[in-house]
Amino acid sequence: MHLIPDVMSFEELEHTADIRVRVKAGSLEDLFSEAARALMVIMYGVADPGILRRHVEVEGRDIISLMHAFLSEVLFVSEVDDLVVSGAEVRLSGTGLEGDLFGEPFSREKHLSGMEVKGISFSGLSIASGNHTYTLEVTFDV
Amino acid sequence: MLQGITRTGPFEWEVPIGYVGGMRVPGRFFLSDQLAETLEPGAVQQLANVATMPGIVKNSLAMPDIHWGYGFPIGGVAAFGMDEGVISPGGVGFDINCGVRILSTPLTVKDLSKKHELIEDLFTAVPTGVGAKSTLRLEPKELSGMLTSGARWAVEHGYGIEEDIRHCEEQGAMANADPSAVSQKARLRGMPQSGTLGAGNHFLELQVVREIYDLEAARAFGISAGQVCIMIHCGSRGLGHQVCTDHLKILEGATKKYGMNLPDRQLACAPLSSPEGRAYFGAMAASANYAWANRQVIMHMVRGVFARMFSIGHEEMHLIYDVAHNVAKFEEHQIDGRRRKVCVHRKGATRAFGPGSPDLPAEYATTGQPVIIPGSMGTASYLLHGTDLAMDRTFGSTCHGAGRVMSRTKAKKQLSGHEVKEALAREGILIRAHHNGAIADEAPDVYKPSDEVVRVVHEAGISRRVARFVPLGVIKG
Numbered sequence: 001m002h003l004i005p006d007v008m009s010f011e012e013l014e015h016t017a018d019i020r021v022r023v024k025a026g027s028l029e030d031l032f033s034e035a036a037r038a039l040m041v042i043m044y045g046v047a048d049p050g051i052l053r054r055h056v057e058v059e060g061r062d063i064i065s066l067m068h069a070f071l072s073e074v075l076f077v078s079e080v081d082d083l084v085v086s087g088a089e090v091r092l093s094g095t096g097l098e099g100d101l102f103g104e105p106f107s108r109e110k111h112l113s114g115m116e117v118k119g120i121s122f123s124g125l126s127i128a129s130g131n132h133t134y135t136l137e138v139t140f141d142v
Numbered sequence: 143m144l145q146g147i148t149r150t151g152p153f154e155w156e157v158p159i160g161y162v163g164g165m166r167v168p169g170r171f172f173l174s175d176q177l178a179e180t181l182e183p184g185a186v187q188q189l190a191n192v193a194t195m196p197g198i199v200k201n202s203l204a205m206p207d208i209h210w211g212y213g214f215p216i217g218g219v220a221a222f223g224m225d226e227g228v229i230s231p232g233g234v235g236f237d238i239n240c241g242v243r244i245l246s247t248p249l250t251v252k253d254l255s256k257k258h259e260l261i262e263d264l265f266t267a268v269p270t271g272v273g274a275k276s277t278l279r280l281e282p283k284e285l286s287g288m289l290t291s292g293a294r295w296a297v298e299h300g301y302g303i304e305e306d307i308r309h310c311e312e313q314g315a316m317a318n319a320d321p322s323a324v325s326q327k328a329r330l331r332g333m334p335q336s337g338t339l340g341a342g343n344h345f346l347e348l349q350v351v352r353e354i355y356d357l358e359a360a361r362a363f364g365i366s367a368g369q370v371c372i373m374i375h376c377g378s379r380g381l382g383h384q385v386c387t388d389h390l391k392i393l394e395g396a397t398k399k400y401g402m403n404l405p406d407r408q409l410a411c412a413p414l415s416s417p418e419g420r421a422y423f424g425a426m427a428a429s430a431n432y433a434w435a436n437r438q439v440i441m442h443m444v445r446g447v448f449a450r451m452f453s454i455g456h457e458e459m460h461l462i463y464d465v466a467h468n469v470a471k472f473e474e475h476q477i478d479g480r481r482r483k484v485c486v487h488r489k490g491a492t493r494a495f496g497p498g499s500p501d502l503p504a505e506y507a508t509t510g511q512p513v514i515i516p517g518s519m520g521t522a523s524y525l526l527h528g529t530d531l532a533m534d535r536t537f538g539s540t541c542h543g544a545g546r547v548m549s550r551t552k553a554k555k556q557l558s559g560h561e562v563k564e565a566l567a568r569e570g571i572l573i574r575a576h577h578n579g580a581i582a583d584e585a586p587d588v589y590k591p592s593d594e595v596v597r598v599v600h601e602a603g604i605s606r607r608v609a610r611f612v613p614l615g616v617i618k619g
Contacts, residue, residue, distance in 0.1 A: 065391070141237075
């Protein structure tokens with residue numbers, strides 16, 4: 001089982017029409033992992049660790065578009081492979097990323113209490129760092 | 143009202159050039175004093191941001207259901223010139239051709255003694271919720287057919303009747319759709335989801351005509367007081383969402399390539415004449431066609447349930463009309479005294495063409511286009527018609543719904559899905575969903591009152607009320 005360090009967390013922020021979340025992590029790599037988990041918890045209500053793994057590779061033009069591309073890929077993989085992602089182990093190189101998503105299979109008994117996310121918005125997508133913490137704010141269109 | 147905005151009419155407000163830097167035209171929105179109380183500064187900022195985009199014509203517009211979205215505000219309408227203008231996925235949204243259709247039945251409320259059973263049968267027949275898979279088994283070739291031919295593909299495959307096609311905006315298929323611009327990823331998402339309702343604010347609602355305002359138009363639309371109707375609200379599912387995501391990435395690069403400076407990355411766009419702009423248009427049109435086919439297939443499932451339960455024929459249940467809420471289209475409009483072809487973006491807004499407009503079937507030529515405005519769960523919905531004034535003021539556009547006022551986080555904290563369900567049941571409205579959280583999230587209290595939004599478009603004259611519908615039962619996506 002993959003343990004999620006205490007420093008990683010996310011919270012929902014106020015947004016009238018969509019879902020806006022703030023994600024925190026101790027490293028940039030963990031920020032990507034926790035952002036993936038946040039997306040899945042919003043979509044499925046729960047995202048527990050599991051035995052499934054799926055390799056992903058994405059490119060961006062900068063860190064913002066890399067995060068956008070990564071979360072869009074998580075959304076795609078989750079829907080097409082019926083995978084509820086609970087975290088990711090990723091390696092960053094410049095504006096590229098590769099690594100594994102892991103989680104459990106989607107189940108209509110367990111995973112129906114969330115909201116369907118249609119896409120990851122660029123509007124207000126921000127990544128900040130300070131005090132050994134990376135903070136992401138992102139809006140999911142639901 | 144927010145500082146810097148001027149009132150220009152009883153229901154009209156102007157956002158002057160200079161409200162944000164780089165505005166090329168003024169912003170204009172339609173709102174009553176009551177609705178102005180919940181106007182978000184972020185939504186006005188987004189309206190002003192749209193006014194900075196190259197080639198925008200006349201005004202950046204918003205309808206009275208305006209609220210804070212991403213890129214364009216929800217309720218946003220903007221037209222761009224063919225030579226100097228741009229196209230942007232931020233002006234369409236992720237759910238391309240999210241839209242709504244309404245069909246009539248020969249039944250009245252007294253025929254619905256088994257309403258509970260009817261709702262259960264509809265819930266079983268139409269796949270709903272997160273992760274729902276279609277009962278259709280599509281081959282890749284058939285998906286291409288949907289992308290090219292939309293509602294016609296569905297009718298030709300046995301899902302509906304010829305009349306349905308005439309009663310869809312664009313006859314249920316946009317020309318110049320380019321399936322080759324739809325990625326393999328989008329196709330993979332679209333294959334198992336055609337004929338599924340989806341989740342979120344998507345729904346299927348059993349309604350009754352409660353009030354008629356315009357008898358002549360109601361007669362043309364084929365409805366009368368007490369009649370049972372069904373409303374279907376859904377879009378292009380994962381296929382359209384993926385098309386938006388894919389092309390957003392391409393257009394982000396294009397924005398830089400063509401030297402455009404935009405205040406919001408979600409407004410990423412490309413000149414209409416550029417390869418990137420043309421590819422997005424082709425993929426978006428194909429997604430819109432998929433959505434029309436999708437609503438057509440779902441309507442066929444609904445007709446099947448009614449046919450079995452009430453022994454009525456499919457042809458006795460008429461599609462009144464089907465409209466798109468999220469789309470960009472090439473249209474001709476009278477601008478500054480001359481006819482001009484423009485690309486009209488409607489994001490959370492409905493086309494509302496006036497009498498005599500092309501694209502309307504002969505039976506609606508004198509009334510104007512039917513406009514369908516769904517209420518929030520448990521509240522009234524409306525049928526209106528388009529007007530000449532809308533052609534003149536809003537590029538033939540009006541509102542699309544009620545518009546949210548309460549965040550989803552607040553809704554979850556303040557409202558219990560179970561209680562909302564019980565309260566609606568006391569009013570005779572049955573709700574069926576996979577889980578109660580979905581009910582709290584779409585409760586009547588989280589939206590602006592649909593009556594007030596519709597009153598504004600009616601009084602402002604950008605569409606006129608024909609009939610009011612109240613819900614009897616709701617299948618929540």
